[in-house]
Amino acid sequence: PVPIWLDCDPGKCQDDLHAIILARFHPKLKLLGISAVHGNTSLPNTFKNASRILKACGSTDVKVYAGAEKPILRTPENAAYIHGETGLGGSDLIPDADESIMDFNVGGVQAMADAIINSSEPVVLAAVGPLTNIALLLLTYPQAKKNIKEILIMGGGFGLGNVTPVAEFNIYADPEACQVVLNSGVERIVMVPLNCTHQSSYTREHQEKFTELITPINPNFARMINELTDYVRQKYVSWGLDPNSISWHDPIAVSHCIVPEAFEDVEMNVTTVFGHGVQGEGQTIGDPIMRHGKKPNCVVVMKMKDEAFFKEMFTAWEIAAKSSI
Numbered sequence: 001p002v003p004i005w006l007d008c009d010p011g012k013c014q015d016d017l018h019a020i021i022l023a024r025f026h027p028k029l030k031l032l033g034i035s036a037v038h039g040n041t042s043l044p045n046t047f048k049n050a051s052r053i054l055k056a057c058g059s060t061d062v063k064v065y066a067g068a069e070k071p072i073l074r075t076p077e078n079a080a081y082i083h084g085e086t087g088l089g090g091s092d093l094i095p096d097a098d099e100s101i102m103d104f105n106v107g108g109v110q111a112m113a114d115a116i117i118n119s120s121e122p123v124v125l126a127a128v129g130p131l132t133n134i135a136l137l138l139l140t141y142p143q144a145k146k147n148i149k150e151i152l153i154m155g156g157g158f159g160l161g162n163v164t165p166v167a168e169f170n171i172y173a174d175p176e177a178c179q180v181v182l183n184s185g186v187e188r189i190v191m192v193p194l195n196c197t198h199q200s201s202y203t204r205e206h207q208e209k210f211t212e213l214i215t216p217i218n219p220n221f222a223r224m225i226n227e228l229t230d231y232v233r234q235k236y237v238s239w240g241l242d243p244n245s246i247s248w249h250d251p252i253a254v255s256h257c258i259v260p261e262a263f264e265d266v267e268m269n270v271t272t273v274f275g276h277g278v279q280g281e282g283q284t285i286g287d288p289i290m291r292h293g294k295k296p297n298c299v300v301v302m303k304m305k306d307e308a309f310f311k312e313m314f315t316a317w318e319i320a321a322k323s324s325i
């Protein structure tokens, strides 16, 4: 299996939850650790939520660490007010945080650096929240770069946004960090933007299939995930979005390293619009033409096959259901 580190902000939309399940349970991946970052909700919440999700899935051997509580320059963007107090609302089957899998002594950025530097094989560094921890890692521990197989980012939008017409949440929440990552010189950076993730939706038909397949394995796990999903569907209605087309952005990005053949990638030179109050802040600008000697710094994933992603997700759900409490 490929060693993977997951940096995430579990809360809103529940998609980080499914990224955790995929990274932890897919047989082609070996999850080394999880770092939490500010984002969908506050850092104390994302830190606890990551532990609650692992606990709910019966995983006790992977540790969770707390990273940055704020973006590098701006004030946190987190939307705790929308997502209920913990940012992980909707099911009382989600257990409380398990402190035995939370590391309170080592910071998230240091833990990530240690895991990458000490890994016998290059590590996939998957980032599905704002990029603050990743930027801090690359600036503080440049020696980790050579053992990074790729930085796999869920973020960005090319001509698309979900916070502003041009900016996607993870980049908007810390555009300065994104620019640090893009300038880092890491050989392979893969960005999975909204253009790609919007091509997939977890429909009610998928949910029916999930219920049929997972309930006989573990009815509690099936109920928990379905309650969380129904909660997100209600939120979609209140946000004026179609509740039948939920996008699981974060696990889609993670699945790129499991089934790269299900995606279409374009090499580009990508920059971020940063600076507070600047028009278009948080926008990602992709230049596929690269005139005047510009070099590609990023692989941008523009297309995906929805069912190929769900095949891998169902594999992970099934395994998680077996070990889940």
Ligand code: BDR
Binding pocket: 012, 013, 015, 016, 040, 128, 129, 154, 162, 168, 169, 170, 249, 250
């Ligand atoms: C991204 O923003 C977050 O709210 C989701 O978890 C995902 O990482 C989508 O724009």
Ligand code: CA
Binding pocket: 008, 009, 010, 015, 016, 039, 040, 128, 129, 250
């Ligand atoms: Ca996320």
